[in-house]
Amino acid sequence: xxxxxxxxxxxxxxxxxxxxxxxxxxxxxxxxxxxxxxxxxxxxxxxxxxxxxxxxxxxxxxxxxxxxxxxxxxxxxxxxxxxxxxxxxxxxxxxxxxxxxxxxxxxxxxxxxxxxxxxxxxxxxxxxxxxxxxxxxxxxxxxxxxxxx
Numbered sequence: 356x357x358x359x360x361x362x363x364x365x366x367x368x369x370x371x372x373x374x375x376x377x378x379x380x381x382x383x384x385x386x387x388x389x390x391x392x393x394x395x396x397x398x399x400x401x402x403x404x405x406x407x408x409x410x411x412x413x414x415x416x417x418x419x420x421x422x423x424x425x426x427x428x429x430x431x432x433x434x435x436x437x438x439x440x441x442x443x444x445x446x447x448x449x450x451x452x453x454x455x456x457x458x459x460x461x462x463x464x465x466x467x468x469x470x471x472x473x474x475x476x477x478x479x480x481x482x483x484x485x486x487x488x489x490x491x492x493x494x495x496x497x498x499x500x501x502x503x504x
Contacts, residue, residue, distance in 0.1 A: 397476025421450040424481045437496040467493040
């Protein structure tokens, strides 16, 4: 009886142990130390500022909030993504063939380095390998509105 109880307890403990998220596994695949440094900080910023709507796994929120993960709209333009993070977005967009029309609020309190870290994180997980997006890159992107915004 004791052995059966022990086995049941051990199986329960293993089944309840936290599993590494796909995002943590994606971070583990980054080999460039500079990208990793930005991405680790970016993951925390993303979770604090973006994850509630776009979800921590980047899959969005049903028909309300568009996905970022595997999203054609997101992958198409880093400049536009930086601009949207800072200035928000209103109006209908099409992501992976689906229409979304929920406004995204601006994030004026995020500094260029914050946005650089978020975008470096996002553009280096989920199968992408954009490399470091620096604070200077973000400052340059924020000087002009992208044409496809």
